[in-house]
Amino acid sequence: MSSAEPGSFRDRDSRVVITDDAIYRALSPEGARDWAALSASPLLERLTSQGRLVGTREIDAGVLGDSPDLLPTGVEKVLEHDRVPFVSYPYEWTFGMLQDAAKLQLDLGIAAIDEGLQLKDATPYNVQFRGADPVFIDVGSFEELREGEPWVGYRQFCMLYLYPLLFQAHKDLPFHPWLRGSIDGIQPIDAIKVFSLRDRLRKGVFLHASLHARLDRRANKSGPGSAEQNKTTRQVKPKAVQAQLQSMRRLVDKLRWKAGETSWSGYRQSNTYSDDDDRRKQAFVAEVAAAQRPKLTWDMGCNDGAYSRIAAESSERVVAFDFDHATVEALYRSLREEGNDRILPLVSNLADPSPGLGWRGLERKTLVERGAPDLMLALALIHHVSISANIPIADFLQWARDMGTTLLIEFPKRTDPMVQALLANKREDANPDYDEGIFERELERRFTVERREELPSGDRILFLAAPR
Amino acid sequence: MEIFAYLDPGSASALLAAVLAGIAGIGAALRTFGQNFVNKLMFWKKDEPAPAADATPAETPEDETPEQ
Numbered sequence: 001m002s003s004a005e006p007g008s009f010r011d012r013d014s015r016v017v018i019t020d021d022a023i024y025r026a027l028s029p030e031g032a033r034d035w036a037a038l039s040a041s042p043l044l045e046r047l048t049s050q051g052r053l054v055g056t057r058e059i060d061a062g063v064l065g066d067s068p069d070l071l072p073t074g075v076e077k078v079l080e081h082d083r084v085p086f087v088s089y090p091y092e093w094t095f096g097m098l099q100d101a102a103k104l105q106l107d108l109g110i111a112a113i114d115e116g117l118q119l120k121d122a123t124p125y126n127v128q129f130r131g132a133d134p135v136f137i138d139v140g141s142f143e144e145l146r147e148g149e150p151w152v153g154y155r156q157f158c159m160l161y162l163y164p165l166l167f168q169a170h171k172d173l174p175f176h177p178w179l180r181g182s183i184d185g186i187q188p189i190d191a192i193k194v195f196s197l198r199d200r201l202r203k204g205v206f207l208h209a210s211l212h213a214r215l216d217r218r219a220n221k222s223g224p225g226s227a228e229q230n231k232t233t234r235q236v237k238p239k240a241v242q243a244q245l246q247s248m249r250r251l252v253d254k255l256r257w258k259a260g261e262t263s264w265s266g267y268r269q270s271n272t273y274s275d276d277d278d279r280r281k282q283a284f285v286a287e288v289a290a291a292q293r294p295k296l297t298w299d300m301g302c303n304d305g306a307y308s309r310i311a312a313e314s315s316e317r318v319v320a321f322d323f324d325h326a327t328v329e330a331l332y333r334s335l336r337e338e339g340n341d342r343i344l345p346l347v348s349n350l351a352d353p354s355p356g357l358g359w360r361g362l363e364r365k366t367l368v369e370r371g372a373p374d375l376m377l378a379l380a381l382i383h384h385v386s387i388s389a390n391i392p393i394a395d396f397l398q399w400a401r402d403m404g405t406t407l408l409i410e411f412p413k414r415t416d417p418m419v420q421a422l423l424a425n426k427r428e429d430a431n432p433d434y435d436e437g438i439f440e441r442e443l444e445r446r447f448t449v450e451r452r453e454e455l456p457s458g459d460r461i462l463f464l465a466a467p468r
Numbered sequence: 469m470e471i472f473a474y475l476d477p478g479s480a481s482a483l484l485a486a487v488l489a490g491i492a493g494i495g496a497a498l499r500t501f502g503q504n505f506v507n508k509l510m511f512w513k514k515d516e517p518a519p520a521a522d523a524t525p526a527e528t529p530e531d532e533t534p535e536q
Contacts, residue, residue: 011474121475150489152473155481188481207488215480236486240493244485247492 004070006362011120014140015070025056025079025140026064032076034117034143041115047136052104054128054137055082084137085317085344086296087370090124090160091180092346092354094329095168095257096336097134098175101127102161104134106249109153113242118145122153124160125364131317131341132332148235151244158208159185162252166191166209169255170199174325176347183358188212204251263326264333276456281379281410282310284453284462288408289314294374298405300350301381305331305343311377312342319373323349350381351389372403379410380418386434387422393433394442401446407465411439416459436461 005016013031017024027035038044039058047053061078064070090098101124109119119141126138151157163186164175171194178186192200192213200210289297289311299308302320304327312318320343322328331345348354348367357364378400385391400407412419413436423431433442440463443449447465454461477485 013474120473149473150477150482150485152475152477152482152485154485154488155478156475158481207484212481212484215484216478219478219480236489237493239496240489243492243496244489247488247495 006360007125007358007364009359011140012072014138017064017067017070023081023083024059024064025081026061026067026070026075027077027079027140028071028073029076030073031071031140035077035079035139037117037144038139038142041117043111043115043117043142047108047111051130051133052108052136053139054084054135056080056139079139081137081139084128084135085130086319087365088129088319088344088346089179089354089364090164091176092348093124093129094325094332094345094347095165095175095260096329096332097129097132097345098124098161099165099252099255100134100336102157102165102252103249104136105157105161106245106252108136109151109245110242110249112142113145113238113245116145117142118149118238118241119143119153122151122157122161129344131343132335132345133339133341145238147238149241150236151241154244155188156185157248158188158191158212162204162208162248163188163191165252165255166205167194168257170195170202170205172257172259176325180354180357183363188216203254257329259326260329260333263330266330277460280453280455281307281462284451284464285310285377285379285408286313288406288451288464289375292375292406294406296371296373297375297377298373299377299379301379301384302331302345302377303327303380305334305345307377307379308343308345311375312340315375316342318343320345321348321350323347350385351391368403373405375408376400376403376405377408379408380412382409382439383412383416383419383422383434387419387426387431390431393439397442397446401467404467406467407447407463409443409463409465410460411436411463412460416457 003018005018008014008016011031013028013034015026017026035058044053044056048055057080059078059080061075063080064075064078067075090101093101104127105119105122105124109122112118120143121138121141126136126141127134128137129135160179164179167173167175167178167186173194188209191209195205195209200206285307290313293314294311295316297308297311297315297318299305299311299318299320302308302322303324305320308318308320308331320328320331322331322345325347328345328347335343335345353367354364356362356366356369382393382396385396386393397407414420414423414434419434423434433439440449443463443465447467449463449465451464452461
């Protein structure tokens with residue numbers, strides 16, 4: 001079965017179609033001309049072999065059958081793309097991931113100009129991660145260079161890459177709610193409100209935010225008809241655009257997020273902790289993963305990723321989630337340093353996972369729609385879900401059951417010090433369902449408990465549960 | 469200049485992009501000029517006797533391009 005990807009409608013010359021076992025890109029006659037220019041240049045082969053551009057092949061256009069509505073000017077050519085293991089979005093990335101995606105975007109733009117090509121947009125939604133390795137997925141973004149045009153993706157780059165990075169680097173302001181709140185990113189006139197007078201003296205802020213916002217305001221005040229007047233009459237040389245992209249790359253490369261740096265240095269110095277409970281958990285996870293050989297494992301509340309790494313030894317792919325941005329940043333940098341392409345680290349709050357966004361709520365998919373796991377690790381998690389987020393135990397278990405995943409879950413009893421700390425500020429009867437007996441009953445209603453193991457401390461129990 | 473993009477680059481943004489490209493282009497040209505000048509100087513210096521071991525090495529010129 002094939003269907004047009006609901007998130008790829010914006011470019012009328014290129015449309016992604018997803019079937020059960022392949023990803024295609026339909027190209028209009030105009031899009032086909034741009035593809036011909038890209039495929040004739042050495043850039044395609046070079047970027048693909050470097051793993052910076054998704055693997056792409058031209059195939060028989062008949063594969064899509066009769067598809068008159070796919071593109072308004074018709075389908076001239078069809079490409080097939082390699083599949084990305086798990087789709088993620090910038091509002092789930094860490095600072096370092098967004099920064100690396102921005103550098104990839106700019107590198108491709110710089111390289112394209114040397115080959116008489118350019119990128120028609122500049123959105124992080126065109127970048128995906130294979131583990132900790134960024135890859136550009138929108139081959140349809142490359143088009144023939146139009147001499148004299150300025151960088152057309154400049155505004156989009158600022159709104160979706162630069163401002164979020166500046167927010168995090170200079171204000172320690174998480175960019176995730178901003179990008180999740182607006183699919184087009186942060187407007188210059190909104191971005192500038194966040195920066196103080198001192199911030200405006202920092203590199204990049206004055207030109208790209210302050211001046212940008214001022215010009216925007218002026219254009220808006222001029223009212224209808226101003227667009228034509230405001231259109232620049234300048235002819236911009238491609239080499240000047242290239243120099244601008246290089247300058248932007250230097251700016252992006254120099255940005256640092258202090259909390260991320262601290263977390264990263266702490267990560268490198270820390271030793272994997274190894275009390276008896278931990279050793280048993282590590283063995284439990286290793287045994288389960290080795291027996292199941294899951295294609296996709298989710299590690300919910302991954303922390304430093306120790307269990308993700310163990311699971312990855314026997315899983316094709318692991319997605320490691322944690323809501324703590326700095327912790328995930330340290331994990332990302334460690335995975336990136338070692339060239340790990342099996343573990344994808346993401347910033348996500350289980351109590352508030354990514355919803356569907358954009359036009360019809362379909363442009364960006366919910367977390368579960370992007371691929372439910374075969375195995376879910378929920379270690380040292382349920383007490384946070386139940387006590388901190390007040391999600392009923394039965395609801396959480398049903399959510400996992402609905403995905404059809406095998407569940408490896410740790411239940412800390414009420415005697416556990418962390419549970420007691422979480423309960424300390426709550427009314428005595430606030431979480432009556434946080435109880436060992438209730439948990440086991442609710443688990444067994446939805447899953448078959450295949451293995452149960454009490455940890456040496458006596459405060460925690462591990463369960464391996466297969467969906468009924 | 470007409471822009472034919474599926475994406476609206478924004479009139480103010482396009483104007484700013486054009487100006488910034490101009491500045492960056494001039495910066496890059498100056499940098500190339502400076503580099504060539506230094507190279508020529510180094511070529512000339514090759515004929516000079518080798519500096520003493522404790523001599524201060526010539527400083528690399530800083531990147532003078534205005535950072536955007």
